[in-house]
Amino acid sequence: MRSSIQRRKLSIPEITVFSMLGAVMFITKYLMEALPGVHLLGLFIAAFTLTYRVKALIPIYVYVIIDGVVHGFSMWWVPYLYIWALLWGMVMLVSKIKMPQKAKALVYMAVCGLHGLAFGILYAPAQAVMFGLTYKLMIAWIIAGLPFDAIHGLSNFCMASLVLPLHALLKKLNKITG
Numbered sequence: 001m002r003s004s005i006q007r008r009k010l011s012i013p014e015i016t017v018f019s020m021l022g023a024v025m026f027i028t029k030y031l032m033e034a035l036p037g038v039h040l041l042g043l044f045i046a047a048f049t050l051t052y053r054v055k056a057l058i059p060i061y062v063y064v065i066i067d068g069v070v071h072g073f074s075m076w077w078v079p080y081l082y083i084w085a086l087l088w089g090m091v092m093l094v095s096k097i098k099m100p101q102k103a104k105a106l107v108y109m110a111v112c113g114l115h116g117l118a119f120g121i122l123y124a125p126a127q128a129v130m131f132g133l134t135y136k137l138m139i140a141w142i143i144a145g146l147p148f149d150a151i152h153g154l155s156n157f158c159m160a161s162l163v164l165p166l167h168a169l170l171k172k173l174n175k176i177t178g
Contacts, residue, residue, distance in 0.1 A: 010058075018055070021048060022062025026070070029063075037152035042112035043159040045084060047166035049091040051174070060084050079126040086122060087115045105164050112160035117153030120145035 010018070021044070028040045041063070048056035064080045071077070090111050099107060115122075120142050128138040 010055075014055070014058075018052075018058040019062055021059035022066060025059065025063035026066040029067070030070075035155075037116070037148050038155040040159055041084070042087060042115055042156040043162055043166065045087050046091045046108050046112055046160060046163045047170060049088050050095055050163070050167040051170040053092070056088060057085065060088060075127075075130045078130065079123045082126075083119070083122050087112070090115065105161065108163040109157050109160040112163070113153045113157030115153075116156030117149050119152050120149045 025041060025044050028044075032039045045056070045060055048059055052058075064077075064084060067080065068077045091108070094107055094111055097107075124138050124142050127133060127141060128135075133141065
């Protein structure tokens with residue numbers, strides 16, 4: 001029987017795949033920056049989480065680090081350290097619920113959509129601490145961002161319709177690559 005340390009070790013193929021997945025997350029986000037709040041990150045995080053479970057955190061944080069390297073490790077970047085992990089955690093929890101296959105697609109769409117809609121609320125505490133905002137100013141900041149968050153939520157909801165097909169594809173590719 002393999003020890004828990006051996007089970008946690010990453011293989012060379014896993015390191016390669018997770019690095020590439022993180023890079024794909026960054027490239028797609030970068031290519032879609034002209035469309036504010038529209039990206040594939042929620043889709044990728046949900047599909048990677050369903051496929052790789054805890055190890056999905058690796059490509060997520062590869063993306064976060066690449067984003068920081070390219071755009072600068074500034075104050076805007078700090079909330080990325082927890083915001084994407086929250087979506088990962090929600091998908092981990094929801095995936096344990098027994099539900100019909102048809103319901104799964106809608107549930108993952110709802111989770112991704114809610115994460116996008118709540119993005120400003122999730123981002124606000126870090127902004128408040130870093131910029132010394134009062135509670136009222138933080139609420140004003142959240143309200144000012146609601147139109148953007150609505151677009152973000154709707155976009156995430158729509159993009160997440162591809163979570164299960166991408167998950168199925170990743171499972172097939174994992175069988176092929178070993």
